[in-house]
Amino acid sequence: MKNSNIAAYAPLALATLCWGGNVVIGRAVRGDLPPLGLSFWRWFFCCLILLFFTARKLPANWPVIRKHWKLLLAMSATGIAAFNPLQYQALHSTTAINSTLILATCPAIMALLSVFILKDKLGFAQIAGILISFFGVIFVITSGELTTLFHLTFTVGDIWMVGAAIVWALYSITVKLRPVTLDPLVMLMVITGLGAAILFPLYIWETLTYQPVTITPTNLAAIVYVTFIASLLAYFSWNKGVGLIGPSKAGVFIHLMPVWVAILAFFLLGERLQEYHLVGIAFIAIGIVLNSRRARV
Template sequence: MSNTRRQALLGSLFALGATAIWSGNFIVARGLSEIVPPVSIAFWRWVVAVIVFLPFALKALVAERHMLLKNIRYLSLTALLGVTVFNTLIYIAGHTTTALNLSLIAITFPIFIVILSRILYGELITTKKILGIVLVTCGVVLLITKGDLSVLTNITFTVGDFWMLSASSIFAVYSILIKHKPQELSIWSFQLSTFSLGLLFLFPFFVWESATTPPVTYSITTILAILYIGIFASLTAFVLWNKAIITIGPAKAGLIYYTLPLFSGFLAYLFLKESIGIIHLISALMIVSGILTANHQAKKKEPCYSQKAP
């Protein structure tokens, strides 16, 4: 296997790992939304992520402090979009819209990435890429609607849908920004600095929410759920996602994000005892086929050099 193909496989696995973890995050976050206010969920999530990550990344943070200060504007913008705003908007959206709407709007995120990659990087939107996007979109819609496409005609839109659409576009911009991460910064110092800055930006909103909403009683179940989204959905998934962006680029990683409902469905089968039927298998086939089609690149023929006789 060539080095290029090895990198592509590794980057795809990073993106797949992040997506699998985020699928569990949506299930946990949906349950927390009835107990903990949206900004508080986001705040405690990132508190956990920073605390857990600190022992591993503090040395790199201190060693690279001058480079971090040099790139403080870039880091602040990245932290504001990816940490402070993105997840908080999802939690806010979950209070005023349905799970169906959230799922359908979430799949616009990879499309935003493809468009932005075209505008900013000049990446070609090939016929294969368009066909792949159509395939995965149809597969996701089929999966979410459970084969009853008539439910789409009964959808009503609320302010929560606007927040979710904003979250999708913001995460696309965040993913594009990751491509510009200064090479001098390690993934450790970059992640800890953006997590910390994002948490700092979120703090005033947390104080405001705490002062204007009833106090929350944190049960053992709630604490364990926050630990999950803090350690895995925040720390582990973001590190994997950012490594995927750096390795294979935002457009290809974005297409792999379409596998999220497949993982969500599998988790629902394991923990919620929801059945898996033929619709799920057809949807999975369409989604995987679409991703492979969009990311397929023809092998470049090696030049053939004829050896002349001396």
């Protein structure tokens, strides 16, 4: 196993842990924080915070930014401006099971895009790893009752979630193509700023025609979490992991999200870890190990 693989595991796992909390919060505040409003303020504050720490680095990094502005704009449009509003909109009308199932297809989408766009080689172990870990996700979210899948009903929110999974896969591809000479924090500041700029007119439209953002202690706490934890910490960690091992291998870590939810519920809510949790976690772990193996050409 390569050292780069091992070094990428911790940041990728940390990112999915942060996003597990983001899904819970997005579902909890869906009635008070509209999708575009929550997304805009999330990335606006992220950009301001990052600008404070990176302002002195901008002149040295500006030539790289100017040279690769199209790629940075693509990163922003997919991973910042599109993914989060689609996800938050989906959480308005879909269930936790449906959203998790759809998002769990993301590693397969990322692997396919990596083959066609990045010319990655997928070996049998990687394909098996994705499928085995996906089975583990299904086992966890259905509580070990796989027949539950036959009774699922789908809503318009599921369509939004499919769109979210696709744009996240595209974002992860662009992360792999990022200029390595660009400071990671400067890059994150640029794409969050561009994302906030793209979202701003849409946020104004949402405020005037649909629903404004209401200021309450709960909503402020949600914005603080998504800004510092689900954005700054999670995106920096994800970008670092993808940069080390590529999107086709990193994608399978998304399957850890239901695992983190189960573990958090155990420690924070006092819920029991059931046998199906342990079985599902075992399958996901096996899948991640298999997926980490280098493809043979």
